[in-house]
Amino acid sequence: ETGVTQTPRHLVMGMTNKKSLKCEQHLGHNAMYWYKQSAKKPLELMFVYNFKEQTENNSVPSRFSPECPNSSHLFLHLHTLQPEDSALYLCASSTTRDRDNEQFFGPGTRLTVL
Amino acid sequence: AQSVTQPDIHITVSEGASLELRCNYSYGATPYLFWYVQSPGQGLQLLLKYFSGDTLVQGIKGFEAEFKRSQSSFNLRKPSVHWSDAAEYFCAVAAGSSASKIIFGSGTRLSIRP
Numbered sequence: 001e002t003g004v005t006q007t008p009r010h011l012v013m014g015m016t017n018k019k020s021l022k023c024e025q026h027l028g029h030n031a032m033y034w035y036k037q038s039a040k041k042p043l044e045l046m047f048v049y050n051f052k053e054q055t056e057n058n059s060v061p062s063r064f065s066p067e068c069p070n071s072s073h074l075f076l077h078l079h080t081l082q083p084e085d086s087a088l089y090l091c092a093s094s095t096t097r098d099r100d101n102e103q104f105f106g107p108g109t110r111l112t113v114l
Numbered sequence: 115a116q117s118v119t120q121p122d123i124h125i126t127v128s129e130g131a132s133l134e135l136r137c138n139y140s141y142g143a144t145p146y147l148f149w150y151v152q153s154p155g156q157g158l159q160l161l162l163k164y165f166s167g168d169t170l171v172q173g174i175k176g177f178e179a180e181f182k183r184s185q186s187s188f189n190l191r192k193p194s195v196h197w198s199d200a201a202e203y204f205c206a207v208a209a210g211s212s213a214s215k216i217i218f219g220s221g222t223r224l225s226i227r228p
Binding site: 033 | 118146155156157158159160163165204208210211212213214215216217218219220221
């Protein structure tokens with residue numbers, strides 16, 4: 001497997017469920033990102049990790065909890081979500097956090113909250 | 115405040131016809147500008163980027179973009195589109211030195227007429 005992979009590709013969950021999204025990159029990158037893509041809205045950056053350390057949290061509600069156990073893996077733990085959290089969640093990685101470095105995106109997890 | 119505007123939500127062009135997608139940005143300093151493409155069911159892929167130098171930038175898949183400071187624009191062009199170009203296109207500006215400061219536009223969906 002090459003590039004950035006995300007699992008699952010689709011997820012339906014109730015508001016009381018707990019689930020996790022997984023992202024894995026095989027590119028040797030040190031920076032990883034979570035984005036939220038909602039219909040008709042610009043891509044929203046949620047979290048940034050650099051060398052496993054969280055460097056940015058863009059005022060994301062605490063019902064979203066990221067985890068980065070190593071530079072290759074990134075998780076997004078979900079609990080007590082709201083229907084408005086339904087969206088495509090994209091993971092990305094880059095060599096460093098510098099804007100000069102291309103971000104490589106995974107295919108996303110399509111999340112539906114009932 | 116920094117922003118990116120893509121005035122066209124949806125464009126349809128015939129296969130073989132030329133294409134121009136518009137992007138206007140608002141940023142006080144010299145901008146770092148990007149165009150990304152998102153094919154159905156896929157993550158974003160970088161088409162091209164402008165940091166400095168020649169204002170006409172060549173990218174992958176036969177795309178090019180021209181930076182015009184006087185018009186605060188960074189329009190994407192392709193001389194002859196193929197059916198495989200049907201996708202969503204996002205313009206973005208880096209509002210700082212970090213990738214986490216990249217601001218994305220709302221996107222333009224491109225459909226190709228056979």
